[in-house]
Amino acid sequence: MTDEHIKQAIIGIIADIAPDEDTGSIDPAVRLRDQMDLDSMDFLDIVMELRKRYGVQVPDTDYQHLASLDSCVEYLRDKMAGKQLVS
Amino acid sequence: MTHYDAIIIGAGMSGLAAGIRLAMYDKKVVVLERHYVWGGLNSFYQFKGHQFDVGLHALTNYAAKGARGLPLSRLLKQLRIRWDELDLHQQGFSAVSFPGVKLKFSNDFELLRSEIARAFPSQIDGFDALTREVREFNELDLDAPQQDARPVVRRFVTDPLLEDMLFCPLMYYGSAREHDMDWDQFVVMFKSIFFEGFSRPQQGVRHILKLLIDRYRKAGGELRLKTGVKRVLVGATLASTGKRVDGIELEDGTVLTADVILSSAGLVETNRMVGATLVSPGGAPNVAGGASPAPTGKLSFTETISVLDQPAKHLDIEETIVFFSNTERFNYGQPADDVDTSSGVICMPGNFNLPAEPKDHLVRITNIANYDRWGTKRRDAGAPPASVMRAPCPQLRGEAPRNHAAEAATSHDYYAAKQHWYERSCADVLAHVADFRPHVKLVDMFTPRTIRHYTGHEGGAVYGSPRKLRTGATGIEGLILIGTDQGFLGIIGAALSGISMANRWVLQRDGAAIETG
Numbered sequence: 001m002t003d004e005h006i007k008q009a010i011i012g013i014i015a016d017i018a019p020d021e022d023t024g025s026i027d028p029a030v031r032l033r034d035q036m037d038l039d040s041m042d043f044l045d046i047v048m049e050l051r052k053r054y055g056v057q058v059p060d061t062d063y064q065h066l067a068s069l070d071s072c073v074e075y076l077r078d079k080m081a082g083k084q085l086v087s
Numbered sequence: 088m089t090h091y092d093a094i095i096i097g098a099g100m101s102g103l104a105a106g107i108r109l110a111m112y113d114k115k116v117v118v119l120e121r122h123y124v125w126g127g128l129n130s131f132y133q134f135k136g137h138q139f140d141v142g143l144h145a146l147t148n149y150a151a152k153g154a155r156g157l158p159l160s161r162l163l164k165q166l167r168i169r170w171d172e173l174d175l176h177q178q179g180f181s182a183v184s185f186p187g188v189k190l191k192f193s194n195d196f197e198l199l200r201s202e203i204a205r206a207f208p209s210q211i212d213g214f215d216a217l218t219r220e221v222r223e224f225n226e227l228d229l230d231a232p233q234q235d236a237r238p239v240v241r242r243f244v245t246d247p248l249l250e251d252m253l254f255c256p257l258m259y260y261g262s263a264r265e266h267d268m269d270w271d272q273f274v275v276m277f278k279s280i281f282f283e284g285f286s287r288p289q290q291g292v293r294h295i296l297k298l299l300i301d302r303y304r305k306a307g308g309e310l311r312l313k314t315g316v317k318r319v320l321v322g323a324t325l326a327s328t329g330k331r332v333d334g335i336e337l338e339d340g341t342v343l344t345a346d347v348i349l350s351s352a353g354l355v356e357t358n359r360m361v362g363a364t365l366v367s368p369g370g371a372p373n374v375a376g377g378a379s380p381a382p383t384g385k386l387s388f389t390e391t392i393s394v395l396d397q398p399a400k401h402l403d404i405e406e407t408i409v410f411f412s413n414t415e416r417f418n419y420g421q422p423a424d425d426v427d428t429s430s431g432v433i434c435m436p437g438n439f440n441l442p443a444e445p446k447d448h449l450v451r452i453t454n455i456a457n458y459d460r461w462g463t464k465r466r467d468a469g470a471p472p473a474s475v476m477r478a479p480c481p482q483l484r485g486e487a488p489r490n491h492a493a494e495a496a497t498s499h500d501y502y503a504a505k506q507h508w509y510e511r512s513c514a515d516v517l518a519h520v521a522d523f524r525p526h527v528k529l530v531d532m533f534t535p536r537t538i539r540h541y542t543g544h545e546g547g548a549v550y551g552s553p554r555k556l557r558t559g560a561t562g563i564e565g566l567i568l569i570g571t572d573q574g575f576l577g578i579i580g581a582a583l584s585g586i587s588m589a590n591r592w593v594l595q596r597d598g599a600a601i602e603t604g
Contacts, residue, residue, distance in 0.1 A: 016167060017164055017167065018164050019163075019167065019168075019169040020152065020153060020163070020169055020170050037155040037156060037160055037164075039156070039161065041161065041164075041165060041586075041587075041590060042164055042165075044590060044594070044595065045164075045165070048112055048594065052112065052113065
């Protein structure tokens, strides 16, 4: 999976979790929390969706790496290698 | 024998919301509902071709589309519901009406504040300070120590009339305790009613229930109606230091096993299914806490439903909801008589800002009632016409008056009592709203007995036991309390209770187990 695909995977999950948010204009460098209404319950959902869709495990201690789209890409690059984007 | 990841007892708001969360993440889950319809405390029925809601006057916790960090926004995201799907329409304005003083409020908090500044000029600084205290309190900290609300409120509000006027709506919409509330519950209710406010879907509660049930089924959840639970089966843990849940036995004798059971049946009712008194381990007990048997709630209600021949607005009834007391000191406690009509809630569902005029023009009046007195009335007394209530005030239509009080008192007949209290209830709101009685064309009423039947709550206790197990933990591993007796209130609160308990006790644990396993 390319970096761009990883971004799309995360954006796809956020669009499902927060259907009222505009996911078209997310700044990848800025913390997701600062751009939209996401709380700790929602980050739990992002983690669970990653597991459900891509079989990727994110331990509690690594939640911090999901702060922004850019940091998600950094953190998930190895874990998502070879996976197919789920639309 | 069927084994589930989770069994949920009760298809009310909390049970359905918990079920959606678990089914969404591929848990094998079943919701068991004793009744033939889902909804629990918030349900609906048809009567003579009219559709009536039970429970829901209004959705509290209004949040505008796109509003952040509010309970409603959290709920929508957790259940993957778009704001527009709820079809919410705000109240016009509501009021708290006591002898000689009426305070209007709306979903704009400034209205209440200006009303208090006008009617209680000496109290406004204190009220502002109370408001700050409420705003800063974190009611989501389930481990915070508990305290009574009245002493806290009295630090800021010194006029007992204003104190009672503030408590009146908050108690009516959610207090399981008589005369006082737990402070955290006061905060939850204050925010949900005064800060956030009221709204409702055009179609009322059935619309919300339909959304939830559709979500649940689509996610693959199983729902069994007319399925009562006889017992919760408890065994020893492997470590034999405690007990853990094995499953449940249905009333028809079927046994279902599960890793986790989420019970929304209520604390007293779940105790009964387990055959033991459940106590939250390590959690801070609330004010009514302790290890004694859980007290059955004392607060039950009657509700009268009057169908008018025209919108209430045409009769100069402008408010959406009026919380009233005919005495300066508001008495929120079990009445000695069948019903206490000296205070109550008057709801005009047509006075929400709905896009279309509702088919029925309703006035609903809620009063506090005594379950024991209603529970012992005879229903077979055969005083005709037994089950069909008459439109009020035959004298207004030129018919001979009947002495329903005497009939009710002498016959102990359930139906005569309903007729009597319907008329008392309507007569005792006339200091607060215009006389709508000549315009009533159809009447219905439900009593604490109806509530007992629909909710399964002992004593018809709408808000459950005054004792809450706030973390959901019961001292039995795998058995979790959700809904009313976990302590979250209102439709949004109940749903969030189911969601947060499902997250905390199933989904988060699941994640941890996989990572370490």
